[in-house]
Amino acid sequence: MGQTDVGELYKRLDTTTALLKEDLDVSYMDALIETSENILDGGRVKVEAGLPHQQIREQLNAQYAQIKLGQLTTDEIRQAVQLSILRGERTDLIQANHQMTPDSIGFLVAYLLEALADLTNKPTLLDVTVGTGNLLYTVLNRLQVATKSVGTVYGIDNDDTMLALAGVSARLQGLNVELFHQDAISDLVVPQVTASVADLPIGYYPVDERAANFATRATSGHSYAHHLLIEQSMRYTVAGGFGFFVVPSMIFKSAEAKSLTKWMTSATYMQGLLNLPRELFQDENAQKAILILQNKGDQAKQAQRVLLGEFPSLKDQVGFRRFTDELTQWKQQNLA
Template sequence: MQQTPQKLFELFDQGTEILQAALRSSYLDAMLENAENIIDGHVAVEDGVPDQKTVAQLTQLYKELDLPAASPEAIRQVLQLSFLKVIRKDAIQANHQMTPDTIGFLMAFLIEKVSDFDRPYTIFDPTVGTGNLLTTVINQLQKANSEPVHGYGIDNDPAMLEVASASIALQKLDVDLFHQDAINALDIPQCDLAVADLPIGYYPLDKNTSGYQTRAQEGHSYVHHLLIEQSMNYLQPGGFGVFLVPSNIFQTKESQTFVKWIHSVAYLQGLINLPAELFANQGAQKAILLLQRHGGQSKQAPKVLLGEFPSFKQPREFSAFMQEIDQWVKTNLK
């Protein structure tokens, strides 16, 4: 009988707690060491640390922890719960927060509906962080489509990439990770899909933005505009980009340049606000932006997908809205 994600997490967390005490490290370092032990199949010892008693304790614990029998999605949940504990225990800064599952599943649902591959395909995330969003989407796509998917993740934070690397290895997913600033030229091929929970704010290195059409005429440029432009550059003709953006993305003074650029390279196929209840105030509300690169079989949808997801507390209305999206795809994109 498979262990539940909660049981898997409890056992995994015990290993992290034991290692944190033995190594006298941060919770993040202990979690990564714990994951590496499981990936390698043995407890790593350096200069006699951890001691033999701890090694024996961990070895027994790993025998009880049946990760090989768990689904990739269950393993992703274990790593997600572990990182949430890292945030609490190590007081990790706010920009390292993970995309909540509710949002990840909605983005995955939309990607699943607009894409239908009868061949191996590729997806990338230019702000991959811990890999939670990318692996959520890949796991959902794999349930809906048996074709193999290869992922790419880019991030300039080595600590977050370590978490992503451990998560991907434990889930046995086919994903390559790159440590770099995603505003610079990327080391990836053109892909079929892009997904990102975009950072919001200004990009400080103006010199790096000289080739961007969405850069500000004066002062710093919006990093989310730049990352959307960069993502579309690395999509195949007809490829879809699905981005988590501020709901007011088309209501700022920079939006005129941004919209002009969109029309030059892509079709604006949809903008759906997330439920207002997920955000502390209206100004913080976010939306899912759906863009499709020009070329291939792509065309402008006769009716752009606009609206707002109903509250999760209204399951009937929420289900009806999801069916409306399904119908919109069939009548506007297929």
């Protein structure tokens, strides 16, 4: 991995974004979308109503001339875009539910997907809370290395700025992605997929009429959005297919957990709940886990021993190798 290449592309993205932000008087995120569009257009600066000014155009052109996407790997481009989005989150003070999924969590989701799901026939993926795409693209890029042949991946989000960022990021990386701007709790236009992934926003879903179509809805008042999104994701996943969801570690401790548990038991097999490494969270109460569900049907069966526990520290290479060996053994004993 060429860290200098990642850093160089990030520097160009950040410099050109800052120039456009100042000259066009827009947010960092909007300027990042604009500069990415310019790069995708061969380094041609889009001009509207005389903006950006001629002097800024010349500075932009000088920066764009230094960018050589063809010399970078797909994941190097993703990392540079990710750094730019992180800068944008700090600059624009993005709300917590819109913040990007860190690489470390994406890596662990991808690892579980590779280890447990059937990826033999051009696997397809869905993320109903795609945001800027970092989780989905981290998983996709690792799958492309592992399987060489991946089908279309699909992303849904109701925030047009986040989706625009996901769009330019996918195009810069040359990924086969279809993105849809819509409420993920409404009827989706995506086909059934091999597996679903999502880093779920936590909170209440405001449209009770739509929530009424879900088994995980609350008996009174607003329903939990993350419960509805888990159910929705599995609806669009094939029989026997897996869903990997980043959820609060205490997801089953809430008063609303009863309807989630009842639906999970009837429609899916809960195969695991693995706490993410504690080092990733400043506050123990904020710790998250990866919930592993498998749809009923096909050859799927309930694991005799549900996979429970915590990932070792990502810095503990020996511990992680031991964990991978244990997971392989667990799969052979419980899912084979």
